[in-house]
Amino acid sequence: MVIDVTRRQxxxxxxxxxxxxxxxxxxxxxxxxxxxxxxxxxxxxxxSYTTGWYAKSFDDLxxxxxxxxxxxxxxxxxxxxxxxxxxxxxxxxxxxxxxRRAFQRFLLLPIFFPQSVLGLALLLWFNFLGIIPTWHxxxxxxxxxxxxxxxxxMAIQAYSFDPALEEAxxxxxxxxxxxxREVTLPLIMPGVVxxxxxxxxxxxxxxxxxxxxxxxxxTLPEWLYAKMVSGxxxxxxxxxxxxxxxxxxxxxxxxxxxxxxxxxxxx
Amino acid sequence: xxxxxxxxxxxxSLPVLALLAAIFVAPLLVIxxxxxxxxxxxxxxxxxxxxxxxTIVNQxxxxxxxxxxxxxxxxxxxxxxxxxxxxxxxxxxFGVFANVxxxxxxxxxxxxENIRLFGWVLVLMKGGLLSGxxxxxxxxxxxxxxxxxxxxVFGMVYVYLPFMLxxxxxxxxxxxxxxxxxxxxxxxxxxxxxxxxxxxLALPGILVGSMLTFVLCAGAMAESKLLGGQxxxxxxxxxxxxxxxxxxxxxxxxxxxxxxxxxxxxxxFVLRRVDLDQILGKV
Numbered sequence: 386m387v388i389d390v391t392r393r394q395x396x397x398x399x400x401x402x403x404x405x406x407x408x409x410x411x412x413x414x415x416x417x418x419x420x421x422x423x424x425x426x427x428x429x430x431x432x433s434y435t436t437g438w439y440a441k442s443f444d445d446l447x448x449x450x451x452x453x454x455x456x457x458x459x460x461x462x463x464x465x466x467x468x469x470x471x472x473x474x475x476x477x478x479x480x481x482x483x484x485r486r487a488f489q490r491f492l493l494l495p496i497f498f499p500q501s502v503l504g505l506a507l508l509l510w511f512n513f514l515g516i517i518p519t520w521h522x523x524x525x526x527x528x529x530x531x532x533x534x535x536x537x538x539m540a541i542q543a544y545s546f547d548p549a550l551e552e553a554x555x556x557x558x559x560x561x562x563x564x565x566r567e568v569t570l571p572l573i574m575p576g577v578v579x580x581x582x583x584x585x586x587x588x589x590x591x592x593x594x595x596x597x598x599x600x601x602x603x604t605l606p607e608w609l610y611a612k613m614v615s616g617x618x619x620x621x622x623x624x625x626x627x628x629x630x631x632x633x634x635x636x637x638x639x640x641x642x643x644x645x646x647x648x649x650x651x652x
Numbered sequence: 653x654x655x656x657x658x659x660x661x662x663x664x665s666l667p668v669l670a671l672l673a674a675i676f677v678a679p680l681l682v683i684x685x686x687x688x689x690x691x692x693x694x695x696x697x698x699x700x701x702x703x704x705x706x707t708i709v710n711q712x713x714x715x716x717x718x719x720x721x722x723x724x725x726x727x728x729x730x731x732x733x734x735x736x737x738x739x740x741x742x743x744x745x746f747g748v749f750a751n752v753x754x755x756x757x758x759x760x761x762x763x764x765e766n767i768r769l770f771g772w773v774l775v776l777m778k779g780g781l782l783s784g785x786x787x788x789x790x791x792x793x794x795x796x797x798x799x800x801x802x803x804x805v806f807g808m809v810y811v812y813l814p815f816m817l818x819x820x821x822x823x824x825x826x827x828x829x830x831x832x833x834x835x836x837x838x839x840x841x842x843x844x845x846x847x848x849x850x851x852x853l854a855l856p857g858i859l860v861g862s863m864l865t866f867v868l869c870a871g872a873m874a875e876s877k878l879l880g881g882q883x884x885x886x887x888x889x890x891x892x893x894x895x896x897x898x899x900x901x902x903x904x905x906x907x908x909x910x911x912x913x914x915x916x917x918x919x920x921f922v923l924r925r926v927d928l929d930q931i932l933g934k935v
Contacts, residue, residue: 590764
């Protein structure tokens with residue numbers, strides 16, 4: 386609901402929002418600028434520009450490897466989160482069952498947990514089970530934190546869901562599987578798509594959970610972090626800016642797909 | 653009918669519950685187990701002891717804990733003040749423009765925290781965007797703003813802003829407009845409306861946002877490492893060091909247990925007073 390404010394107040398609110406957005410995007414702008422700076426050590430104002438660091442990153446075999454590892458983890462995390470989170474969301478929002486309130490609170494616990502502690506706890510657990518950490522174990526580690534988030538995202542969609550629709554389908558003779566496929570799934574679909582997107586992107590950018598659980602393998606954020614603490618490398622801004630670009634492209638495509646989907650359905 | 657709801661709800665909750673039992677509850681039990689093992693062992697089969705907790709009290713580890721808590725508290729207070737006007741505008745003033753802000757804020761969450769903090773290093777360092785720009789355009793000399801306590805708080809405010817903003821928006825959106833209108837019709841000033849109506853009714857959102865940011869800050873590490881230059885050692889840092897360089901799993905576990913218990917206490921206290929259905933938009 387929108388309220389009446391004076392013209393002056395309105396301008397002040399908009400101005401504040403713009404400043405806040407500048408604040409949020411400042412570091413991303415800085416990384417992008419630095420990636421075009423020719424000098425080995427960044428200083429501002431930039432004296433000469435180059436795209437050489439991008440070419441160098443493309444040729445770098447380690448970076449191709451890192452990309453592949455990060456991508457594989459993110460895709461696996463997305464697939465598991467969407468499937469498990471879908472049922473979790475129904476339990477969270479759709480059914481009025483006895484353990485629901487306890488379930489809702491329990492699901493929030495991993496999200497509130499410090500991720501580095503979660504990662505270390507998993508390292509001990511893998512060790513206890515005799516599993517040697519590789520990027521496969523990192524998938525498991527990401528799930529701890531991302532599966533509850535995916536569930537919440539779909540739960541928000543499931544709240545706006547009218548249970549009478551399922552009952553109507555059942556009264557008309559549909560079995561459980563048909564109800565799920567023809568009624569429940571299409572209604573929660575927008576939530577499923579956003580949850581998938583969230584899962585992929587959160588896994589793609591995650592650092593604290595990967596740190597202790599990838600063993601000898603490295604993800605992109607881990608590599609970037611290692612380079613950052615060991616001193617400046619001009620490849621860091623270039624690779625960083627490329628991951629930002631990748632995220633932006635993916636989101637733009639996803640938004641475009643969702644938009645055409647919605648238009649096709651409404652017409 | 654109710655029994656059917658019970659059955660289906662329970663069945664649907666099973667996959668995610670099984671997953672979390674295997675990869676969340678079980679690892680935590682291992683951590684609790686290790687925390688009562690004698691120092692520097694890698695096996696869970698020794699006689700339990702409390703020596704690790706004694707070490708935490710006797711050595712300087714409690715300082716890190718205090719630093720972590722102090723930094724988190726400062727961050728939460730600053731975030732409340734910074735986010736409230738924006739959240740208010742998003743819930744009550746902006747209309748459709750609020751969606752644009754939401755998308756823009758969520759977008760930044762998908763860029764790795766490392767990269768964003770590194771961006772701030774580039775802005776705040778000597779010869780960076782800020783000091784280099786001021787020097788080149790205004791001839792104003794200034795030193796690096798990095799590697800001190802304010803830089804750490806700054807980094808945490810930056811990284812955790814969305815986690816305060818969104819709960820606040822949800823909380824403020826729950827305040828009925830008729831009530832605010834009625835109060836001001838009856839002669840309440842803007843401040844009175846805020847103090848007597850907005851703040852109490854938006855309290856669930858304020859509590860959730862504060863708790864979320866407090867808990868995340870208490871376990872944060874990257875800010876102090878990248879922006880703080882290890883000027884202060886925070887709790888998560890101590891835990892990592894104990895596990896890696898120290899090779900002392902029991903001590904690291906005991907430190908984790910202290911952090912976990914603390915966070916659990918805060919989370920329990922807050923979640924008990926909050927109705928999650930209401931905040932997430934059940935009508």
